[in-house]
Amino acid sequence: MSKQAVVGILAHVDAGKTTLAEAMLFNAGRIRKRGRVDDGDSHLDTNEIERERGITIFSSQAVLDHGDTHVMLVDAPGHVDFSAEAERTLRALDYAILVVGANDGVQGHTETLWRLLARYGIPTFIFINKIDLENPGRDVLLAQLGQRLSEGCLDANELLAGGTVQEDAAALDEAALEEFLEAGELSVATLSRMVAERKLFPCFAGSALKDQGVDELLDGICALMREQAWLPEFAARVYRVSRGDRGERLAWVKVTGGTLHAKQMIGGRSGAEAWEQKIDQVRIYNGEKYELAQEVAAGGICAVTGLAHVRPGDALGAEPAGDAPVIAPVLTYTVLPGEHDVHAVFKALTELADEDPMLGVSWNTHLEQIHLQLMGAVQLEVVQQVLADRFGLSIAFEPGGILYKETISQPVEGVGHFEPLRHYAEVHLRLEPLPAGSGVQFGTVASTDELDLNWQRLALTNAMERDHLGVLTGSPITDVRITLTGGRAHAKHTEGGDFRQATYRAIRQGLMQAREVGAAVLLEPWYRFELEVPGECVGRALSDATRMGAEYEPPTMAGDRAKLVGRVPASEVQDYALEVAAYTSGRGHLYLEFAGYAACHDAERVIEAAAYEPEADLPNAPDSVFCSHGAGYTVKWYDVPAAAHVKVDSSTFRPWRAADAEFFGHM
Template identity: 60%
Template sequence: MSQAVIGLVAHVDAGKTTLAEALLYRAGAIRRQGRVDKGDAHLDTDAMERERGITIFSKQTSLDWAGAHVMLLDTPGHVDFSAEAERTLQALDYAVLIVGANDGVEGHTETLWSLLARYNVPTFVFVNKLDLAADGLGPVMDEMHRRLSPSVVDGDALSALVASAGGAGEGAAALLEDVAATDEDALDEYLESGFLSAETIRRLIVQRKVFPCFAGSALRMEGIEEFLDGVVALVQEKTWPDEFAARVYRVSRGAHDERLAWVKVTGGVLRAKEQLSGFDRGAAWNEKVDQVRIYDADSFEIAREVPAGRVCAVTGLSQVLPGSALGAEARSAEPALAPVLSYSVNAAGADATTLVQALRELADEDPLLGVAWHEQLQEVHVQLMGEVQREVVARQLLDRFGLEVTFGAGGILYRETVTAPVRGAGHFEPLRHYAEVQLLVEPSERGAGVEAGTRALEDDLDRNWQRLILTHVLEREHPGVLTGAPLTDVRITLLGGRAHLKHTEGGDFMQATYRAIRQALMTAREQGACRLLEPWYRFRLGVPADKVGRALADLQRMGGDFDAPVAEGDRAEIAGAAPASEIGSYALEVSAYSGGRGRLFLEYAGYRPCHNAEQVIAEAAYDPVADLANTPDSVFCSHGAGYNVAWDQVPAQAHVEIDFDRLRPWRKADASFFAE
């Protein structure tokens, strides 16, 4: 039986869960087609999902159709939970992008399209709610050709070509020409034979050169059977390697609070009671798989083993995170999405430690849920994607931990980086302790996060100490020195260090490492080489033609970058990018000045230099020297007593001298480095 893991992705309210219900019902996997508005959808099992009528957590189910076994993954559609959808993409063989015929291509649709391209996921399109489109499918297809890809083609006709060996049916020639034009080898085949083989068509879909589009109404069960037939005909059976490999795409909690790691097996076989190892959270681990579960919504069956190409959930792995690689699987790319808002959190009747522990358990399931304790403010802060996610987090804290929380006003989540290489030295030598670390902090490309590596010689600093130091570099976010915002887009290189045979303990190198990074950042600040970054949104703004002047004035005031307006009848559309701090609540203004006829679509566009950095830094009033929990100073020892040395005096008193001519070539601190 052929098989494929297919994910459903869409903008909120496009009818994604309704389509899943229709597919399951038509294939006989469920006896009754549930409805989102009635709260009885098969896959929306969480109480919050039923109350809100939206998907919040990814769900797994399956169906059999025409000799194929299809594993369906339903992903959240709301923009606040797009990080959950992004993680699920890494488990997919194919995706189905659902577009509402009544709304067309929306801003988040384009975001999802970009993510599908980033993770190289072959994609089908289903235009839903066709019964609500007065002008039929044509305008939506035109919009998809313009905003997504000109290679979106008629899926029904394409699957008919596959069924008839590529050459039958009226109008086949025009479709064949369009499909063949996407690839040189396919074009040669078409010119030689006048048709394309089924294998060639499937290959073009896998290579994301062609995107078959189907249409119908999931609620009315229109086009569902044709869609199933088409997908099964166009999916290419994949050959998996024999060596075990798997990728964790999600972490959650089961009905009895057991930790579940959701896994796509990409090679060999995953067996219950099998011993697995990996590298996560800056350290190597070795654990045994307890149960292997095959889920259908919230119910599951226990399996002894799962072969390659399938998805499952396992218990017993306490160290893995979404994106963790198991066996021969390569580590996944850093997420493209990131939270842009920061809120202070307070729990009535609970201390900060209890609140932080609860939030960190939630963050264990969602790595983009940032949790931080601000020592100076004596506040717990969380980093979120938006207000709906904030409400969901509050509900999870109440239901799972009994914590009733309130949130402070949301603020923009800034980040910091450096613009020039700087060296840092950290020394920690109170009585009977000793460690010194010397690092190089360099700017990296935008979106790179924090990368670590070493050039230190093992003759000078033992590899075990090097591993420990680089573990401390990677194990947490390091605050910057302009506002205390997290450091990003840097490469930190270990140049050298020193331990004491008798007095060095593991915690000593942690102190020395943290201080070395802070000392480097203070040096960069003194040299004017620190930069504050802020999140930006890409936007698409549609307004009545007579409101274009107002819209352009607003965008200029925000400091945004935008293209010239494009007129479409009595409306105009403006595309560009602007700081999240300026455009975040602009949708309400658009609605007000356009009489409700304006629409603003936003998507995350990464971090850029802050447009009003001086103002933000002044308002933060952050003193890095006074932040004793993240001090840039060092501790030296003299006459049996430790004494503090200010950060700017540390290099002169450091014990290790770095000879760059002797350093080894740079080596990244990756899984192989820590495993050797």
């Protein structure tokens, strides 16, 4: 094979994505019989839950050879509840095939996937599937793709046959236009370059179920792919973590540089903790089956055993750290363990969260409850089934609520002091607001002359080892930079746990100060929405949008249909799709896409309903402990700055330094 590529297949639910993957594998001679999603025997839906439900939940892979190209095919989830898994899968792809149902056209989730493909720079082909069903026609569908996705969405058959559509392609690129004006056509090499640069998105059409257009798709994508250049030194990215048939932990990786070997030592970090482990097996999966390999060269994907610490999204070797994911859970559920030991349930859920970072699990010490954060009701049902099948745990959940977060709107200084008898640590931190979507960042400006580097590392390790809760509703904080500005240890009495206590209290004390001056902010998840309704229903749609606190543009009309676009609080739109179907007699459609966290539209009501008392949350105490006459005593958070032993001098500050691998002494 002269070329190889990892190709992902993505689509909105029911577009026929898995059916297309089966047809491609069958036509390439990799499988003898095409499986059916409906029959529960598809080659790539290997999980029992997937087969029962008839949907792809976990990404899976297979290999095929076509012409001179070796294709590693990855089938990504299509249901919106599992779009986080689909997003992680993108990090492993060289190319993508976006499947659009001819009978449905471009859906809201199609556009979500399109934006993710653009974010990660994945060259994309489009397959218009189910062309045998009733549809508006190929030209209309191509026009819709051009309007909703990109003007570079052009008929692939005409592009490759030198048809008139090549002139449209040439207009997308200056060099291509010069070539077209000189030669009267575009070479395959030029088309391949434009595909790789995401200027051109060749569109194929057919019926995967009836084997129409599948060979043309295989021929076309293999002709238009080109071999990539890879780093010479070892680099890889983890895009999935799962369990094998015997319960062994599998890390699915894309090798992006050098070569990955069986028995190779791999180093990395999990938060502030460094680790080094040896890869045991290297497996090349083809559906459920796999073959062992001694090595995988750059450009390949595989599953490895032996790495207990890696999580999806982790970078290995020379691979640079990636951006934070776009998709995030917006719902939180309280776990009802029933007759099971709550700690056993928490341990099982933590294991699942280790495989899926978008599955948030937290223990509320104050309420003695487990809280679970996830994407939606279908994912919740899958988690419930996995707990029963893998761990023998039959549990229930209280109705889901919105996952709120908290941040600050202006900088504050936090001070924590921990000095019971024969213990000592003091920590000073600066908390600053960051742009939306930044998460929590950690760093230091403290001079090592003022606080030894080892103590700085310990304080920041403690800061990074847990999620910190806000003081309005006890929700996790986000979009905050936490900077170590100073502190003190005692040559004789300081132990490691002392800095943990001082650091926790410093963060909490700073947040309490923010609340005191009105700088604590409650955030809620918002959706970007598109609401399409018949023209006679636009008044109802506008009224509903206003009632829900939505922000939107004036409606646009296309024929007898109206479209409303904007953003809306997730809390207000949970069951609205059912309302739309009812008042439009099934002719209206609501499309939702996670748009990030922003200020809560009804913060006062939410805060009042939460009735959270931050000073009563003892595991997150804002007060400090000082010592006098041989005994420890508590100082209230508002008096701590005056009682502190260290007076931070900003003239001694060093340039801000991130708490990264280099800071912790691991390059």
